[in-house]
Amino acid sequence: MAARRGHGFRRGIGRSIACTHSKRGASPEPHESSTLHQPLGLGGVLGVRIRTPSVRIRAVEDRVPVAILVVDDDNDVLTAARLLLKRHFDAVTTTNQPERIPSLLAETRFDVVLLDMNFVTGERSGREGLSWMTRILAIDPEAVVVLMTAYTAVETAVEAMKLGAFDFVAKPWQNEKLIATVRAAAGHRQKKVEVRQLERQNRELAAEMNRPSDLVLGESPAMRRVFELVAKAAPTDANVLILGENGTGKELVARELHRQSARADGVFMSVDLGAIAETLIPSELFGHKKGAFTGASENRIGRFQAANGGTLFLDELGNIPRHLQAKLLTALERREVVPVGANAPVAIDVRVISATNAPRGELVDEQLFRQDLLYRLNTVEIVLPPLRERAEDIPLLADHFMRVYARKYGRAVRRIAEDAMAAITAYPWPGNVRALRHAL
Structure with missing residues (x-):
């Protein structure tokens, strides 16, 4: 057989994995109890080969929820990578056909892409890997690519990092180093997603802040009393409860309170509790961690954190179920929130203005609404009269x-x-x- 790229790696693992070299396109599955013996080394980057005792891969019961794509034209490399990574991570997809990368990215959001740098026999320049990495980042700007190679010049490595590579893994790899690199890459991916999310939320918040609000108008005695209360309450940081029928202008009054307050340069965020499904209220208000529940594919900050330093307007307060009112009370008392699925609290600095069209009799009914929560929310109470x-x-x-x-x-x-x-x-x-x- 003619010599080809990565052949030394295959010799290192061939005696330990009960599989033979398959045709291009195949993806053999190793037995779960396989033991992988391989020389550990830094490969071609440093030109050093370090031998160490064989390493037995042990199954890890709690695998990290990370999706990995491995692209290499050598099926033995793919088999070894799959055997190792599946012990530590939730989902591993392999392919020996780089041309499948666009379709695979369209089907799955991969946290990490392990990408070989050379796919043509005898090729050692790494240009193919750089080209495919550029395409991957064009398809998914948040993608995190780790390049794999047995032959890498320093100049190529520097160029790859400039083009967006997260790291290199030299073949043959050291198991612990590969796992650590993938973990670090997955963490970097999560940070990129969070930054993109925060940037999007900041744009939305800026649009919300710059949206012109209608004037609160009125010359009647009832509205003059409202204006007096707004003028007195706005400069303070007291929580305000606004009562009134639908259409009386409760959100306009809340915005006016914010505009006249010391938090006017901060965010005014409105949350319609009547429009949120009961099961989603904790996540909407307090945020959630990735994997906290079905569909939680990424970390998400809640409205309390998003409104930090500003004002949070909780509209239709009467719609929050009683069993969730305790969590809201805790957030107000401790001035901190615990995202769904998290263990540590996050400090908040938010003024809360609430509103409801519910009759006051319902709010003072202990069976429907916690009175300790009501006490926290209506430090100042403003009642808007109906237009009639x-x-x-x-x-x-x-x-x-x-x-x-x-x-x-x-x-x-x-x-x-x-x-x-x-x-x-x-x-x-x-x-x-x-x-x-x-x-x-």
Whole structure:
């Protein structure tokens, strides 16, 4: 047989794995109790060969939930890698056909890609591996690629690192070093995912902060009392509970509290608890760790952490189930949250403003709502009157909405006829200010 790249590696493992060299495309499965004997070394990078006693691979009961793709044209290398890695990691996919890489990446989000640098017999330049690594990173910018080779010049290694390689593994590899490298690569992948997620959340938060809010309008005695309470409560860091029917403007008041507070330069984050499934509320508020539950494919910070330094608005507070209220109370009392699946708490610095359309009688019913939680949330309580109880504000609101829509659609401002204004003023508006706005 003609000499070819990596042949010394095959001799090192051939006596210990009961398999023969297969045709290109095959992926032999070693027996679970196989013992792998191989010389350990740093390979061609340093030109040093270090021999050490044989290493028995022991099964690891708790495998790390990491998905690995191994690409090498030598089936014996793939067999050895699969035998070793499956003992330590959750999922290992191998292929001896680099042209399958794009389709495999489309099917699975791999945490680590172990990629050979040479695929053509006799080729030692490493250009093929660099080319495939560039394609991998173009498909998945968060991919973490570890290159494998028995022949690597220093110049090629430097170029590979500049192009985005995470590390090198010399063949024949040292088992402990390979496992440690894969673990480090998986951790790097997780950090890249978290950074990308935080960048996305920051963009969303910036858009949320820059979104213009409507004015809280009113000249009636009831609204003047609301404005007085807002002016007194806003400069403090006290938690505020806003009560009112649907459409009365509870979120607008919450935004005004934030705008006038010392946290105005921070985040204002709104969470509609009525729109979140009960089982997802803990994850939504407190975050979760990767693997905490089915579908938790990556770490995710919760709304409390995302709003750190700013204001968190919990809308439709009455929808939070009683058995979850204890977790919310703990977060408020200790000023820390524990993401789902985590063991350590995370400190938070958040002002909480809550709102509900539930009758106050429901909030004071111990069977429905914890009174110690209510005490924490309503340091200041603001009650918004329904529009029917401040009908004198309807003309002011109607004129304001007419100007808003004229500016939005580039039209001249039109005045509402007196008889039409009298009609809308006399109407009870069960949907309150929101319904009035939609009608106009």
